[in-house]
Amino acid sequence: MYPPLNLPQFDLKLEGDKIWDVLRKKYLLCTPEEWVRQNFIQYLIQHKNYPQGRMVSEYTVDYNGLKKRCDIAIFNEELGVDVIVECKAPNVALTEDTFYQIAKYTSTLRAPILILTNGLEHYCGFVDLNKKELRFLKEIPDVAALKELLNPS
Template identity: 35%
Template sequence: MPLVFDLLPFARQLDFKYVNGEQRLFDLTRKTYLKVSPEEIVRQSLILKLVNDFSFPISRMKSEYEIYNNQLVKRIDLLIYNRKGMPLMIIETKAPSIKLNQKAIDQVVFYNNVIFAPWLMVANGSEALLASIDFETGKTTEFFEFPNNLNKL
């Protein structure tokens, strides 16, 4: 069961502008304007939610982080680091029209085979799947609300 993760209030705060007749969206982590897509709106709204509601500094976030797995180059939508600079959470963002399903979960798990982040999330703008992994025991725990203390790690 996904947790309710409404990003609409944050989407209203995003910085849009037109460049050569094309609408662009400011990426808070890369400090540049990008082509607008539903997935990008979800990612930027999620970044604002993490900053405003959970006190995560943008300096601990990286968008489109490249990884290499089995000779494949993939990009993690959003990687959050802990205070020591180690991966804390991998976030896969989907367009609002995309249902959160096993394929999305498999994608974030695939990324984690390289990164080994203790937290995984998939979000589509209205709901999210959130889980933590205990690497010592192999136990995965699903969460139904976002922990308020993750930014302290």
């Protein structure tokens, strides 16, 4: 019923046309974008070792006086946002414009890692906030790689 994604398979809780959101602790309508989001949340928890307790879905961002939402935000120990994830439905092409959608949140949240996924393709960028540069990474960092990237020796 739901399309296969370019992610490991997870045992997600489905109830009719609803899917369990482990972060918000409730069932949500399982739209194509929500299917990607819930699978990607599990990928981050189970394969990249991000703590579920530091993740928020549909995190509100105040951008130039407008209330926007990023799909997933991952916080650090100091309660700053380290990672922003934008999820799209599998049939949505990932373009420069869709990556720009999350890049603009960096001006408010100061998150150095930006991830864009439609479940089939995944792009990850590292924003050097001091140099104001964006560098694409070959893979999505796990927690250990993230700490090394943010705190090089």
